[in-house]
Amino acid sequence: MPFRGFEGPAGSGKTHRLMESVGERLAQQPLLPHQKVLALTFMHGSRRRLDEELRSNPQLRGKSVAMTIDSFALQVLTRWRSLAAALDLATGDFNETCNACGQLLEHPQVALWVVRSYPVILVDEAQELAPPRLRIISALAPHASVFVAADEFQCLDEEVDTGPFLEWFQGGEITQLNHIHRTAVAGLLNAGANLRQLAAPVNGPGLRIDYFFPNLAPFRIGAAIHQAQGTRAVLFPPAGRDWADAIAQRLSEGLQSPNYNIPPIRLALEPRASDEIAAVMAVVGVADLLSPAQIAERFAQLENPPRWTPQVISAALHSMSRQGKTLWTAAELRGLVERKAASFRAYTSDRGRGIPLLGIHQAKNRQFDHVVILWPHGVPGSDQLKARLLYNGITRARISCKVLVRGDNLLQQAPFVFNAA
């Protein structure tokens, strides 16, 4: 039986249809009591949202497990390390782990071992399946009922060659979804459709693309946020962080002028794991050899410690009492810090106070009523990638989207104008 695939633009209900057809599959062929549906995705955040969605689905509630592909790969590899060692598989970074896991799953005994627990597997955001991760899914596909949702245009990683994925995806039983459910606002729909064809997005109902003088920009942004009703978010592409920080700083002070009276607005930057880890490791010297108590002292120096630092300290204490590990090198501590940061992210909601301020990558598969996009100078990547970034930003919006560019010349460049078009 070939796998089922769902392909369509952002907001076309791929995830919804994915769940629906998994539900149909379960109705035809119920799971055994110990079996569950395995839902795989890429980032911890999207795993959490997928998990929430599975919980709210009456047919799948309690019968599903959501995991990131990387943690699934690590789990399989850990349990089967005897076989991995016998096959001499390389392990190391996540790519190697995924590749080794894929190689293991190509042995039917391993794939069947997974499928005895998870006879139904769904994969969201499959466009990001680079070859090592694709290998996992394609090895499982002959043994399990696999359901895949993908939109190649939403792949934001230029490093990822989507060719192998597209080729594999052709082998499935694909349903094309063309109707956008997320929004019915014409300006947003048109801009999305244009960008997919590398055509310039056009202002229209719900969508404004503007340049304002630097002094005016904070006021216009503040006004847009202040006046909007519903969920709001401010997004920025790579290279946009500095401008976003500056705007956030201005808005937090409140804005007064003859025309505007905007109270302070709190934009909450969703920290990236790597920034948090870097901040924490900044208090540890390369040559340091620290006891758990010293680690706690160092972390106490942090001005704004991430919420997971207590878990690092308690893990270090645990290792001392359980394994007699009294001293940590900087490298060992970094490993521990990375593990704790990741597991915190995996299970803790990122909902903070204030209006989310986040990179477009971080905003993937989330949605908001009103979206402001801050487009700076020097967004890296090809025109195609810039179009994808803007597309991903605009399609987060249900009602309105305002795109502000930092310089007026930017409006003459991709993704606002395309030479080819």
Next chain:
Amino acid sequence: MKIVRLDIDGFRGIQNGKVLFGDFAILIGANNSGKTTVVEALALLLGRERLVRHLTEHDFFGSDPVAATRIKIVATISGFAPNDPAHHHDWFRQGRGVEKWFDPASGDLHPAATAQATDLACQIAFGACFDHTTLEAETVRYFYDAAHDDDPFADDSPVVPLPIGLIKELGLFLVPANRTWDRMMSFGSDLFRKTVAYVGGNPAEAVLAERNRLRNPDQPLEEDEKLAALVGEVNDDLKTLFGREIDLSLRLTTTDSEGVLDAVMPHFQEPGRPPLPGRRHGNGIISLQTLVLLTRFGSLRKARGDNFIMLIEEPELHVPPPQQRKLLHYLKKMATQAIITSHSPTVSSVADPHQLVLMVNRTGALSANPLLKSPIDQNATAVRRSLFLTERAATVSAVMHPAVLVPEGKFDASWLRLFGRIADLTELPADPQGATFTHEVGVIPTKDARIDETYRDLAMVHPAITCLVDGDGAGNNYKAALSGGASPCPRVIQWPNGWTIEDVVAWVCAADATVVAHADLVPYALPANIGDLAAYLKSDGAKRDEILHGTLADAIVGKAGCSRRARHVLSVLAAIATGKPPPANSAAPLAHANGVTIQWTFNNAFPGI
């Protein structure tokens, strides 16, 4: 399902060790060789929670666990029917065990099936560590994946806990050595309750009827005329103290169902005699209750297709010899697998040599090997037949010692046995060298002229073997043969030049020549000159006359000088055999070029003896 292999790390006296089990295995070995440790290890891993004792520091090897010290017990479960993981979802799937493939010939495990590794297997483990802040041991049972990176107590440990349901499925039942039998056939007994529950629950109506009868007895004790006055006074006192009526009544139980069940006492009745409670019968009958119950329980489980693994410690302690054999044969038939520990040659004789696992513990390194790798067949050599069939009882009792001595022939063995008797009877209480020989060294009744083959057969079983050869040309040849081959004998002792065991006996007697004049020896017409004794003992008739040997030994017991020499001989042999240095100048060592063998020559010119 059955337990095919057990690996133990850091538990009690076993620093590390591995035991392979067949469907029927009898573990034999010297005291302290780890038989009980193996049984308790199985109970910790596979017993129901109630069987799991509270662990203390002494359960960790070395008794002084630090933070990183672990107890690790790994059992390999095999015998899945059918032999395919697809049929055993409870054992083999993501979130449960990872399948392995067991090679029954080598005992090795492989991650994928091979031509040799044909048996589907699951490895499960028990781990313990000692917490220095709470002073308690923490334990965990989990699916065991691989030897590396598998500390179940590490932060973020990926180990998957073992569900109790799978342990129950294995159906391990333990009869420990320190059992109390007399209430086995009552509700105080776990086994009885289990069996009753298994056939369909308590006899509820009978229990309730009995409970009601006990609540309202026809003749309440408190109304008996001899008690009535006392009870009346107590009631009056209570009334004064509490200001209300509180009447005392005396009932035989707690008047609830639990009380009835607890009060049940098994009775057994023989025709024409009154029924007697179990504990009034001899040990034979009361322990046989358990035999009956166990086999009943086993056959019930078997009839339902359930697993039943029996683990019995030292059945010889309580069960009389005729029933020992019956019990074991019955178990062999009833249980999916039976594992038994024993000191008894009777019990050991029920099993075939390949089912007898000899355990030897040398400073924490456990070796456990079956007497033979495979069942003995018609092609077996004469040596094997002798060792493992005709002389099996003697072989088994010899290898149960920490060290084993293989002499050249069976008369050497019988003389050494007599020397042991002499030593036991004449030993001085304060002798520092003591009679270590008799309890540390087992002597094999070697088939004549087959010392090399005997050594090779036993070397696979026992790790501490010493060979003893004559001081003649044949002895030199044996010595050469034993020092060669793939696994040369580590220790070979040779009598002085020209000597055989009879020369040793004559040397012992020569310490006090009057010994041969003993009245009991008159009928044997021993040579008057002690110098001729050796030649006489070697003569055909005297060499085989075991009555003469015994009589001469008794005479030696009476002569302090002679018995001292006999003890000296044994202490030299014992020291070498157990790997300790013998008394200075008592024997000369010579290291062989193979780097393994040390050849010792006994020195008869030992000063002061």
